[in-house]
Amino acid sequence: MLELAPNEALSEKELSLKLGISRTPVREALIKLADEGLVDIFPQRGTYVSPIRVAEVLEAQFIREALEIAVVRRVAQDADAAFAARLDEQLRLQKQAADARNLDDFIALDDQFHHAFSDIASLPRSWKVIQSVKSQLDRVRYLSLPQPGHIEQLYMQHSDIAAAMQANDSDLAARHMKTHLREVFRSIDKLVKQHPSLFGEKAGGPANRPAR
Template sequence: MANMDTADWTSAIDLKLPIAVQAHAWIKRAILTLELKPNEALSEKELSLKFGISRTPVREALIKLADEGLVDIFPQRGTYVSPIRMPEVIEAQFIREALETAVVRKAAQTADSAFKSRLVANLAQQKAAVADERLADFMQLDELFHHAMSDFCNLPRGWRVIQNVKGQLDRVRYLSLPHPGHVSQLYVQHEAICEAIGAGDVEVAVDHMSHHLREVFKSIKELMRDKPSLFA
């Protein structure tokens, strides 16, 4: 496993809250940001020691990550971070686009002033993150921007479906962030989506969202060429 500061892992767990949920979120974040790299071995014992918790919640977290396609569990052989598998990336993007274009359609049809203000405030934070080149912060704000629409439309299970399928896709998204101009382009696309929602222009909002969600494909060939060890 990667050489990570044990204190950082231990402090991540609040024993007053569901432990397996927190372990899952922490390990998932480490996988998505490539702190834990594809094909890296994962040890229940080592993870439990790093978190300062028992092995049971770690096992539960790893099983859930396996369901999300981010971990491969081989009986008698061990548990490993999954490589990035292009068929799963493509499928995840397809599912995400189908759901999020439907969500943005509903959002554009029903947006109120409070929701519009929420998106504008998020965009202001995105703009600052782009200017300061805070890529990790931008990705988090990107997630909040998209989540805000499902939240406004009262579609929490729809958002959970999106989260459960897009793990492989998120690793490609994260790898794409440092490419020159990429984050700025994503911000401009978010701004266009927000403007269409604000104007109640449903079809334009849907078109902008569809175009935005396909942006990830522009960098995949380059990533596969430059970082072949990360892909299946």
């Protein structure tokens, strides 16, 4: 993630040689990435890594928030000791990754933590929808995670969500999840200032966010 710079040209031929596969699966993969907003394909001009478009990040956050809060409310009502233990184990592993500054492991564990709610609620399509829209969100996550104190803050927010779930308090769990998911707003503000070249002109800007 973010190993290729926004607006960097992508060559089907070079990618196929690098990966050791034919150009057909490379072309199909690029089309899929274009659908996810990660590459821009311009006929007769070429294929390029897409900039991070803030409007798309905010739309993805809107969809994710609506779904995850609804899922969390449902799960919190009936969360049992087995699910509480599952969340505790997730938090233990997250703490290890945070202390070791292993950002890739923390990102993977973050996804597992959020997936656990849809999984226990038997709502697999909800998680698939979230995954389908969060590519741009993930780019922001990877950029913001190394910032001082950020990984620790996310861990504490996860802990708050888990505690509310274990208390079967659906309103509190929903409030903590909302606060957690809207952390992307603060991240966007900082990143646009620190790395303006990563963001596209069609972004619309951080000001176009929903009210908190």
